[in-house]
Amino acid sequence: MPKETFFHLTREKQQRIMKAAKKEFSRAPLVDASIAQIIKDAGIPRGSFYQYFEDKEDLYFYYFQSMRRNTQHELNNAMREAKGQLFDGFEIYFIKMVKEVLQGENAAFYKNLFMNMDYRSFHKVSPHFDKRNHPHVAFHSEEARQEHKETMQEFYNMIDLTTLKVANEDELKILVKMLMHMVFSSVAEGYRQLVGKDDFDMEEVLKDFTLKLNWLKSGATKPKDEKLSR
Known part of the structure; x- marks a missing residue:
């Protein structure tokens, strides 16, 4: 600050x-x-x-x-569009944000950010879903801090917990953090894809994210009956 x-x-x-x-x-x-x-x-x-x-x-x-877009509001809008389905909401969010990050006017800055991100910088730039005052977030005023808390709580309230294997909000926070790590790693992989090329294959970036999202959503292990049938 x-x-x-x-x-x-x-x-x-x-x-x-x-x-x-x-x-x-x-x-x-x-x-x-x-x-x-x-x-x-x-x-x-x-x-x-x-x-x-x-x-x-x-x-x-x-x-x-x-210069960043309001990530928390965008996540909320995506979750609203997905009718509270967490994984669908993150897919909607990723599709909308990745094109601007990889190809928008600030792409060069984002490239340096994502390609050199460590644990500390991740926590400084990612959305914060903890109800406590987060030490990595700087607010210009108490009003802005309160608005952040309300927007964050709105995010939690929209998620349909009946479709998730989480026991409480603390477990939900862990899952959301895993999803955000997946978003950031997929962006970084998109930039690595550009090495030696003139442009991104956006379909490949989206396909890679959807694959990882589906693994986390449904698991990567085959059911026993499917393995026995092969």
């Missing part, structure tokens, strides 16, 4: 810094990104950068939060 001094800047200066951040974080992953290049493109002194942000990671995740 930026320091208070950043929010006291003019809108034009804030946008200039964010434009420089987009350029550098689209060029290189976080670990290789250059603060020197960001301040050069933004036209600010190096000392000023540290008056606005703790470090480049602080700017990186603030930039991500500023």
Whole structure:
């Protein structure tokens, strides 16, 4: 989260810094990104950068939060469209989001993000389904925090638990986290598919995700009677 001094800047200066951040974080992953290049493109002194942000990671995740689509609302919309069926909802969500992530205007940034994601960054950028105040989420106001809680609870309320082998909401959270890991890994595999090619095979990306989704939904082990018949 930026320091208070950043929010006291003019809108034009804030946008200039964010434009420089987009350029550098689209060029290189976080670990290789250059603060020197960001301040050069933004036209600010190096000392000023540290008056606005703790470090480049602080700017990186603030930039991500500023440009990301509202994932929680999109998941809720997908779950509503799926009439509470968790796996169908995630399939709807993935189909809608993956095209923008792989081919949209921020594809270069997303590529560096997903191809270099670790456990810590996953928790910083993924939706948060815990009712507690999550330490990885920065809210601009208490109102925004409360809105997040309400939207998250709406997500849980929509899911049809009668179709799932979960005993309670804590187990549901584990399942949802597994599904979100699957979403992110499928996006990363989509970028790896591009190596040596000019474009993505979007059908292959969607097919891969659907295969994994069906394994998690129905299991990958054949029933005993099916194995005996072969």
